[in-house]
Amino acid sequence: MPKSRRTLLIILAIGVFIVLAATVVIYPKAERQWSAPLGPALELPTYTPTIEGQVDQPTPPLEAVAVATTPIEKATQSAGSTATTISTAIPSPQPLCGGPPVMAVLAIGADSDDYDYGLADVIRIARVDFATPKVSVLSMPRDLWVQIPDIADHYNITNGKLNQAYFYGGPGMGYYQGPGGGPGLLARTLDLNFGLRVDHYGAVNMQTFSKIVDAVGGIDLYLPTDVDGRPIDDHTADMGYFTAGQHHFNGDEALRFSRIRKKYNDFTRMDNQNMVICALKAKLTTPAVLPKIPQIIAAFQGSVLTDLSLEKIGQMACLLPHLKRENLLFTSLPEDILSPGRVYNPRQKNTTFVMQADYEVIRQYIKQFMEGTWPSEPNEPTCP
Numbered sequence: 339m340p341k342s343r344r345t346l347l348i349i350l351a352i353g354v355f356i357v358l359a360a361t362v363v364i365y366p367k368a369e370r371q372w373s374a375p376l377g378p379a380l381e382l383p384t385y386t387p388t389i390e391g392q393v394d395q396p397t398p399p400l401e402a403v404a405v406a407t408t409p410i411e412k413a414t415q416s417a418g419s420t421a422t423t424i425s426t427a428i429p430s431p432q433p434l435c436g437g438p439p440v441m442a443v444l445a446i447g448a449d450s451d452d453y454d455y456g457l458a459d460v461i462r463i464a465r466v467d468f469a470t471p472k473v474s475v476l477s478m479p480r481d482l483w484v485q486i487p488d489i490a491d492h493y494n495i496t497n498g499k500l501n502q503a504y505f506y507g508g509p510g511m512g513y514y515q516g517p518g519g520g521p522g523l524l525a526r527t528l529d530l531n532f533g534l535r536v537d538h539y540g541a542v543n544m545q546t547f548s549k550i551v552d553a554v555g556g557i558d559l560y561l562p563t564d565v566d567g568r569p570i571d572d573h574t575a576d577m578g579y580f581t582a583g584q585h586h587f588n589g590d591e592a593l594r595f596s597r598i599r600k601k602y603n604d605f606t607r608m609d610n611q612n613m614v615i616c617a618l619k620a621k622l623t624t625p626a627v628l629p630k631i632p633q634i635i636a637a638f639q640g641s642v643l644t645d646l647s648l649e650k651i652g653q654m655a656c657l658l659p660h661l662k663r664e665n666l667l668f669t670s671l672p673e674d675i676l677s678p679g680r681v682y683n684p685r686q687k688n689t690t691f692v693m694q695a696d697y698e699v700i701r702q703y704i705k706q707f708m709e710g711t712w713p714s715e716p717n718e719p720t721c722p
Contacts, residue, residue, distance in 0.1 A: 375645040380525050381517035382535060433468035435656035436649075441466040442708065443646070444525055445475075446504060446541040447596075447611075453543060453643045454510030458501040458524055459597070460611065463536065467710060471657055472665040475615070476707050477608045479671065482700075483681050483692040484531045488523065489513045495685060499692065503527035504541075521643065531697065534704045540644040547596075548589030549641070550618075553634050554627050556588045557617035565610065567598035574600050587617075605673060612668045616721035619666070623658050631655045666721050669713040675699050 433439050443464045450456025461478040480501035489506055490496045493513050498506065507514040507523025514523045521539035528534040542550070551557055560583065567577025577594040587595065596614050599607040621627055627634075635651055644651075679694040706712035 371648070373647050373649045375647055376639060377643050377645045378518050378522070379645045380522050380536070380539060382525060382529060431469045434471055434660055435468060435653045437466070437468035437653040437657065439467070439469050440710070441468070441538065441650070441654075442536040444521060444528070444536040444539040446521060446524065446539065447547065448504065448520075448541055448543045449597075450543055451545045452510075453508065453520065453541060455508050456505065456520075456543065458504035458520070461500060461524070463528075463534065463707070465707065465710065466654060466657070468653070468657060470665060471660045472667070472710075473657075473661060474667045474669065474707065474710070474713065475612075476704070477611075477668070477670040478528070479604060479676060479693045481604070481691060481693040482531075482695070484527055486523070486527050487530050488516050488526060498683075498685075499690070500524075500527065518645070519643075521645075532701050532704050534708065538644070538646050538650070540642060540646060542642055544593055546638060546641045548593045550634070550638060551587065551589035551592045553637065554618070554621045556586050557592055557614065557621050558584070558586050559613050559617040560584050561613075565595065565598055566601055567594060570600050587614075592617075605670065608670055615668075616666075619658065619661075619721060622655070628659070663721055664715070667713050667715070669707070671695070671700060671703060 430439075443466065445460070445462040445464055446458050447460030447462075448456040449459035458480060461480055463476040463478065465474045465476070467473070478500060480499060482500045483497060484500050484503070486495060486498050486503050486506060493506075495506060495513065503524040503526075504520040505511065507516075507518070507520040509519055514520075516522055516526070518525060518539070521541055525536055525539060528536070561580055563582050565580040568579055569576050577598045578591070580595055585591075592614050596611045597607070598610060622631065632648075632652065632655075635648065635655075639648075676693045676695050679692055680689040681692050682688070683690045703712065
Protein backbone atom coordinates (compact mmCIF):
# COMPACT_ATOMS: atom_id res chain seq x y z
CA MET A 339 0.00 0.00 0.00
CA PRO A 340 1.44 3.42 -0.95
CA LYS A 341 2.65 5.48 2.01
CA SER A 342 0.36 8.41 1.17
CA ARG A 343 -2.71 6.18 1.16
CA ARG A 344 -1.65 4.54 4.43
CA THR A 345 -1.26 8.00 6.00
CA LEU A 346 -4.72 9.00 4.76
CA LEU A 347 -6.27 5.89 6.30
CA ILE A 348 -4.56 6.62 9.62
CA ILE A 349 -5.90 10.19 9.57
CA LEU A 350 -9.40 8.92 8.75
CA ALA A 351 -9.19 6.38 11.57
CA ILE A 352 -8.13 9.06 14.02
CA GLY A 353 -11.03 11.24 12.82
CA VAL A 354 -13.53 8.42 13.32
CA PHE A 355 -12.10 7.78 16.80
CA ILE A 356 -12.50 11.46 17.74
CA VAL A 357 -16.13 11.47 16.52
CA LEU A 358 -16.89 8.31 18.50
CA ALA A 359 -15.20 9.71 21.59
CA ALA A 360 -17.23 12.89 21.29
CA THR A 361 -20.42 10.85 20.91
CA VAL A 362 -19.67 8.62 23.89
CA VAL A 363 -18.14 11.19 26.25
CA ILE A 364 -18.80 14.78 25.21
CA TYR A 365 -22.38 14.52 23.91
CA PRO A 366 -23.84 12.95 27.09
CA LYS A 367 -22.08 15.63 29.14
CA ALA A 368 -23.45 18.39 26.90
CA GLU A 369 -26.89 16.80 27.04
CA ARG A 370 -26.75 16.74 30.85
CA GLN A 371 -25.72 20.39 30.91
CA TRP A 372 -28.55 21.24 28.49
CA SER A 373 -31.18 19.62 30.72
CA ALA A 374 -29.63 20.43 34.13
CA PRO A 375 -31.23 23.17 36.29
CA LEU A 376 -29.20 26.38 36.22
CA GLY A 377 -29.79 26.99 39.93
CA PRO A 378 -30.98 25.31 43.15
CA ALA A 379 -34.22 23.37 42.75
CA LEU A 380 -37.35 24.26 44.73
CA GLU A 381 -37.87 20.73 46.08
CA LEU A 382 -41.38 21.56 47.25
CA PRO A 383 -42.89 18.85 49.46
CA THR A 384 -45.45 16.70 47.71
CA TYR A 385 -48.69 15.92 49.49
CA THR A 386 -52.43 15.73 49.25
CA PRO A 387 -54.92 16.85 51.91
CA THR A 388 -55.59 14.04 54.35
CA ILE A 389 -58.94 12.41 55.01
CA GLU A 390 -59.22 10.70 58.38
CA GLY A 391 -58.34 7.05 58.04
CA GLN A 392 -56.46 7.51 54.76
CA VAL A 393 -52.76 7.80 54.14
CA ASP A 394 -51.28 10.79 52.35
CA GLN A 395 -50.37 10.10 48.75
CA PRO A 396 -47.65 12.08 46.97
CA THR A 397 -48.91 14.55 44.41
CA PRO A 398 -46.96 14.71 41.16
CA PRO A 399 -45.63 18.12 40.15
CA LEU A 400 -47.78 20.11 37.75
CA GLU A 401 -45.54 19.29 34.80
CA ALA A 402 -46.20 15.60 35.30
CA VAL A 403 -49.98 15.98 35.22
CA ALA A 404 -51.55 15.09 31.89
CA VAL A 405 -53.74 17.53 30.00
CA ALA A 406 -57.24 17.56 31.46
CA THR A 407 -59.65 15.03 30.05
CA THR A 408 -62.52 16.18 27.89
CA PRO A 409 -66.07 16.37 29.34
CA ILE A 410 -66.95 13.17 27.47
CA GLU A 411 -64.06 11.32 29.09
CA LYS A 412 -65.01 12.69 32.52
CA ALA A 413 -68.58 11.49 32.10
CA THR A 414 -67.32 8.03 31.12
CA GLN A 415 -65.03 7.87 34.15
CA SER A 416 -67.82 8.91 36.54
CA ALA A 417 -70.05 6.12 35.23
CA GLY A 418 -67.75 3.47 36.75
CA SER A 419 -65.10 1.16 35.39
CA THR A 420 -67.54 -1.69 34.75
CA ALA A 421 -69.47 0.18 32.07
CA THR A 422 -68.74 -0.74 28.46
CA THR A 423 -68.51 2.36 26.32
CA ILE A 424 -67.24 3.35 22.93
CA SER A 425 -64.64 6.05 23.39
CA THR A 426 -65.56 9.24 21.56
CA ALA A 427 -62.97 11.35 23.34
CA ILE A 428 -61.47 14.17 21.35
CA PRO A 429 -57.68 13.75 21.25
CA SER A 430 -55.89 16.39 23.31
CA PRO A 431 -53.54 18.60 21.33
CA GLN A 432 -49.89 17.70 21.66
CA PRO A 433 -47.65 20.17 23.48
CA LEU A 434 -45.49 22.31 21.21
CA CYS A 435 -41.71 22.76 21.34
CA GLY A 436 -41.13 19.54 23.30
CA GLY A 437 -42.54 21.14 26.42
CA PRO A 438 -44.83 19.65 29.09
CA PRO A 439 -48.60 20.20 28.81
CA VAL A 440 -48.42 22.95 31.45
CA MET A 441 -45.60 24.64 33.32
CA ALA A 442 -46.06 27.06 36.24
CA VAL A 443 -43.20 29.48 36.83
CA LEU A 444 -42.74 31.87 39.75
CA ALA A 445 -41.26 35.07 38.30
CA ILE A 446 -39.57 37.44 40.75
CA GLY A 447 -38.23 40.94 40.29
CA ALA A 448 -35.81 41.65 43.14
CA ASP A 449 -35.24 45.23 44.33
CA SER A 450 -31.50 44.68 44.78
CA ASP A 451 -28.31 44.41 42.76
CA ASP A 452 -27.55 40.86 43.90
CA TYR A 453 -29.43 37.76 45.03
CA ASP A 454 -28.18 37.55 48.61
CA TYR A 455 -30.54 40.26 49.87
CA GLY A 456 -33.54 42.25 48.75
CA LEU A 457 -37.32 42.09 48.66
CA ALA A 458 -39.47 40.58 45.93
CA ASP A 459 -40.52 43.85 44.30
CA VAL A 460 -42.45 41.93 41.60
CA ILE A 461 -44.23 38.60 42.15
CA ARG A 462 -45.81 37.01 39.09
CA ILE A 463 -47.04 33.51 38.32
CA ALA A 464 -46.76 32.48 34.68
CA ARG A 465 -48.92 29.54 33.64
CA VAL A 466 -47.43 28.32 30.37
CA ASP A 467 -49.75 26.08 28.35
CA PHE A 468 -47.74 24.39 25.60
CA ALA A 469 -50.76 22.61 24.12
CA THR A 470 -53.12 25.53 23.42
CA PRO A 471 -50.67 27.44 23.33
CA LYS A 472 -51.37 30.14 25.94
CA VAL A 473 -49.55 32.05 28.65
CA SER A 474 -51.48 33.52 31.59
CA VAL A 475 -49.66 35.82 34.01
CA LEU A 476 -51.02 36.47 37.51
CA SER A 477 -49.70 39.39 39.60
CA MET A 478 -49.64 38.78 43.34
CA PRO A 479 -49.85 41.80 45.68
CA ARG A 480 -46.58 42.03 47.56
CA ASP A 481 -48.23 43.57 50.69
CA LEU A 482 -50.44 40.60 51.58
CA TRP A 483 -49.84 39.61 55.23
CA VAL A 484 -48.98 35.90 55.21
CA GLN A 485 -47.65 33.06 57.30
CA ILE A 486 -44.00 32.38 56.43
CA PRO A 487 -42.86 28.78 57.09
CA ASP A 488 -39.56 27.14 58.09
CA ILE A 489 -37.87 30.00 59.98
CA ALA A 490 -39.86 30.28 63.24
CA ASP A 491 -37.73 27.74 65.15
CA HIS A 492 -34.57 29.80 64.84
CA TYR A 493 -35.66 33.41 64.48
CA ASN A 494 -39.22 33.45 65.85
CA ILE A 495 -40.56 34.86 62.56
CA THR A 496 -43.97 33.45 61.73
CA ASN A 497 -45.59 36.19 59.64
CA GLY A 498 -44.70 39.00 57.30
CA LYS A 499 -45.54 40.59 53.99
CA LEU A 500 -45.47 38.31 50.97
CA ASN A 501 -42.43 40.04 49.49
CA GLN A 502 -40.52 39.51 52.75
CA ALA A 503 -40.58 35.74 52.27
CA TYR A 504 -38.03 36.19 49.48
CA PHE A 505 -35.98 38.51 51.73
CA TYR A 506 -35.94 36.07 54.68
CA GLY A 507 -34.99 33.21 52.36
CA GLY A 508 -32.01 35.05 50.86
CA PRO A 509 -28.62 33.50 51.69
CA GLY A 510 -27.33 36.85 52.94
CA MET A 511 -29.80 36.79 55.85
CA GLY A 512 -28.99 33.28 57.03
CA TYR A 513 -32.56 32.74 58.29
CA TYR A 514 -33.59 29.92 55.94
CA GLN A 515 -31.60 26.77 55.33
CA GLY A 516 -34.07 24.99 53.05
CA PRO A 517 -33.98 24.39 49.28
CA GLY A 518 -34.17 27.19 46.74
CA GLY A 519 -33.02 30.16 48.85
CA GLY A 520 -35.22 33.25 48.54
CA PRO A 521 -37.33 31.84 45.67
CA GLY A 522 -37.70 28.56 47.60
CA LEU A 523 -39.08 30.23 50.72
CA LEU A 524 -41.37 32.46 48.65
CA ALA A 525 -42.68 29.41 46.77
CA ARG A 526 -43.35 27.61 50.07
CA THR A 527 -45.14 30.69 51.40
CA LEU A 528 -47.43 30.85 48.35
CA ASP A 529 -48.15 27.13 48.71
CA LEU A 530 -48.88 27.35 52.45
CA ASN A 531 -51.17 30.38 52.30
CA PHE A 532 -52.91 30.03 48.95
CA GLY A 533 -52.37 26.48 47.70
CA LEU A 534 -50.36 27.93 44.82
CA ARG A 535 -47.71 25.42 43.74
CA VAL A 536 -45.21 26.21 41.03
CA ASP A 537 -42.81 24.02 39.06
CA HIS A 538 -39.96 26.46 38.58
CA TYR A 539 -38.78 29.95 39.39
CA GLY A 540 -36.84 32.74 37.77
CA ALA A 541 -35.54 35.80 39.63
CA VAL A 542 -34.04 38.87 37.99
CA ASN A 543 -32.45 41.70 39.94
CA MET A 544 -32.53 45.33 38.83
CA GLN A 545 -29.08 45.40 37.31
CA THR A 546 -29.63 42.24 35.26
CA PHE A 547 -33.06 43.37 34.01
CA SER A 548 -31.53 46.60 32.72
CA LYS A 549 -28.75 44.68 30.96
CA ILE A 550 -31.21 42.24 29.33
CA VAL A 551 -33.20 45.12 27.82
CA ASP A 552 -29.96 46.65 26.52
CA ALA A 553 -28.86 43.26 25.13
CA VAL A 554 -31.88 43.09 22.82
CA GLY A 555 -31.37 46.67 21.65
CA GLY A 556 -33.94 48.36 23.89
CA ILE A 557 -37.73 48.21 23.69
CA ASP A 558 -40.42 50.32 22.01
CA LEU A 559 -43.71 51.17 23.66
CA TYR A 560 -46.48 53.72 23.43
CA LEU A 561 -47.71 55.55 26.55
CA PRO A 562 -51.34 56.72 26.36
CA THR A 563 -50.79 59.23 29.19
CA ASP A 564 -47.93 60.90 31.02
CA VAL A 565 -46.36 58.83 33.80
CA ASP A 566 -44.84 60.80 36.67
CA GLY A 567 -42.09 59.12 38.66
CA ARG A 568 -40.62 62.22 40.26
CA PRO A 569 -40.01 62.05 44.03
CA ILE A 570 -42.79 63.05 46.42
CA ASP A 571 -40.49 63.40 49.46
CA ASP A 572 -36.85 63.09 50.53
CA HIS A 573 -37.19 59.32 50.86
CA THR A 574 -38.45 58.68 47.32
CA ALA A 575 -36.07 57.97 44.44
CA ASP A 576 -36.45 59.95 41.22
CA MET A 577 -37.73 57.57 38.53
CA GLY A 578 -38.21 60.29 35.92
CA TYR A 579 -41.12 61.77 34.01
CA PHE A 580 -42.36 59.98 30.90
CA THR A 581 -44.59 61.93 28.53
CA ALA A 582 -47.44 60.41 26.53
CA GLY A 583 -46.46 59.11 23.11
CA GLN A 584 -44.02 56.71 21.49
CA HIS A 585 -40.82 55.84 23.35
CA HIS A 586 -37.69 53.78 22.82
CA PHE A 587 -36.45 52.73 26.26
CA ASN A 588 -32.97 51.54 27.09
CA GLY A 589 -32.47 49.25 30.07
CA ASP A 590 -32.25 51.98 32.70
CA GLU A 591 -35.36 53.77 31.38
CA ALA A 592 -37.37 50.53 31.24
CA LEU A 593 -36.35 49.73 34.82
CA ARG A 594 -37.26 53.16 36.18
CA PHE A 595 -40.60 53.15 34.35
CA SER A 596 -41.41 49.70 35.75
CA ARG A 597 -40.78 50.81 39.34
CA ILE A 598 -42.97 53.94 39.43
CA ARG A 599 -45.58 53.60 42.19
CA LYS A 600 -45.59 56.41 44.77
CA LYS A 601 -48.07 58.76 43.01
CA TYR A 602 -50.23 55.85 41.89
CA ASN A 603 -50.68 52.36 43.37
CA ASP A 604 -49.49 48.80 42.85
CA PHE A 605 -52.19 48.14 40.26
CA THR A 606 -51.00 51.02 38.06
CA ARG A 607 -47.44 49.85 38.44
CA MET A 608 -48.43 46.31 37.41
CA ASP A 609 -50.11 47.72 34.29
CA ASN A 610 -46.89 49.60 33.45
CA GLN A 611 -44.87 46.43 33.98
CA ASN A 612 -47.21 44.56 31.65
CA MET A 613 -46.48 47.15 28.97
CA VAL A 614 -42.75 46.53 29.41
CA ILE A 615 -43.25 42.75 29.26
CA CYS A 616 -45.24 43.09 26.04
CA ALA A 617 -42.62 45.37 24.50
CA LEU A 618 -39.87 42.91 25.45
CA LYS A 619 -41.87 40.01 24.03
CA ALA A 620 -42.35 41.96 20.78
CA LYS A 621 -38.62 42.61 20.56
CA LEU A 622 -37.68 38.98 21.30
CA THR A 623 -39.90 37.75 18.46
CA THR A 624 -38.44 40.05 15.80
CA PRO A 625 -36.51 38.25 13.03
CA ALA A 626 -33.27 39.98 14.02
CA VAL A 627 -33.40 39.01 17.72
CA LEU A 628 -35.15 35.62 17.74
CA PRO A 629 -32.12 33.63 16.48
CA LYS A 630 -29.95 35.33 19.13
CA ILE A 631 -32.01 34.19 22.12
CA PRO A 632 -29.69 31.23 22.96
CA GLN A 633 -26.66 33.55 22.93
CA ILE A 634 -28.52 36.09 25.07
CA ILE A 635 -29.43 33.35 27.55
CA ALA A 636 -25.84 32.11 27.62
CA ALA A 637 -24.57 35.65 28.23
CA PHE A 638 -26.78 35.99 31.32
CA GLN A 639 -26.43 32.40 32.56
CA GLY A 640 -24.69 33.48 35.75
CA SER A 641 -26.76 36.63 36.24
CA VAL A 642 -30.31 35.25 36.38
CA LEU A 643 -31.32 33.11 39.36
CA THR A 644 -33.43 30.19 38.12
CA ASP A 645 -33.88 26.45 38.39
CA LEU A 646 -34.96 26.26 34.76
CA SER A 647 -32.62 24.40 32.44
CA LEU A 648 -31.38 25.72 29.12
CA GLU A 649 -33.68 23.11 27.56
CA LYS A 650 -36.80 24.49 29.30
CA ILE A 651 -35.82 28.08 28.57
CA GLY A 652 -35.42 27.07 24.93
CA GLN A 653 -38.89 25.48 24.97
CA MET A 654 -40.44 28.72 26.22
CA ALA A 655 -38.48 30.79 23.69
CA CYS A 656 -39.71 28.42 20.97
CA LEU A 657 -43.31 29.00 22.13
CA LEU A 658 -43.17 32.80 21.78
CA PRO A 659 -43.84 32.98 18.02
CA HIS A 660 -46.82 30.62 18.42
CA LEU A 661 -48.64 32.89 20.91
CA LYS A 662 -51.58 34.77 19.50
CA ARG A 663 -52.44 38.15 20.96
CA GLU A 664 -55.56 36.81 22.66
CA ASN A 665 -53.60 33.97 24.27
CA LEU A 666 -51.24 36.16 26.28
CA LEU A 667 -53.34 37.10 29.29
CA PHE A 668 -52.44 39.37 32.19
CA THR A 669 -54.50 39.36 35.34
CA SER A 670 -54.40 40.26 39.00
CA LEU A 671 -56.65 39.72 41.97
CA PRO A 672 -59.71 41.98 41.69
CA GLU A 673 -59.26 45.31 43.45
CA ASP A 674 -62.65 45.00 45.12
CA ILE A 675 -61.56 41.97 47.18
CA LEU A 676 -58.53 43.85 48.54
CA SER A 677 -58.52 46.70 51.04
CA PRO A 678 -55.70 48.67 52.67
CA GLY A 679 -55.10 48.15 56.38
CA ARG A 680 -52.47 47.93 59.07
CA VAL A 681 -51.28 45.08 61.30
CA TYR A 682 -48.91 44.96 64.23
CA ASN A 683 -45.48 43.64 63.28
CA PRO A 684 -43.87 42.22 66.44
CA ARG A 685 -40.44 42.17 64.82
CA GLN A 686 -40.56 45.90 64.04
CA LYS A 687 -42.62 46.61 67.17
CA ASN A 688 -45.02 48.86 65.30
CA THR A 689 -47.84 48.66 62.77
CA THR A 690 -47.18 48.24 59.07
CA PHE A 691 -49.25 48.77 55.93
CA VAL A 692 -50.78 45.62 54.42
CA MET A 693 -53.38 44.59 51.86
CA GLN A 694 -56.27 42.75 53.50
CA ALA A 695 -58.56 40.19 51.89
CA ASP A 696 -60.58 37.06 52.45
CA TYR A 697 -57.89 34.47 51.79
CA GLU A 698 -60.42 31.78 50.94
CA VAL A 699 -61.61 33.99 48.06
CA ILE A 700 -57.99 34.40 46.93
CA ARG A 701 -57.52 30.63 47.03
CA GLN A 702 -60.54 30.16 44.77
CA TYR A 703 -59.19 32.64 42.21
CA ILE A 704 -55.80 30.95 42.29
CA LYS A 705 -57.35 27.51 41.93
CA GLN A 706 -59.18 28.65 38.79
CA PHE A 707 -56.02 30.30 37.48
CA MET A 708 -53.96 27.14 37.90
CA GLU A 709 -56.70 25.09 36.24
CA GLY A 710 -56.64 27.45 33.26
CA THR A 711 -60.27 28.54 33.62
CA TRP A 712 -59.54 32.10 34.80
CA PRO A 713 -59.02 34.53 33.21
CA SER A 714 -60.85 33.51 30.07
CA GLU A 715 -60.04 36.87 28.53
CA PRO A 716 -57.72 39.67 29.62
CA ASN A 717 -59.03 41.88 32.42
CA GLU A 718 -55.91 44.04 32.16
CA PRO A 719 -54.16 45.58 29.15
CA THR A 720 -52.88 42.80 26.92
CA CYS A 721 -50.17 42.96 24.31
CA PRO A 722 -51.13 44.88 21.12
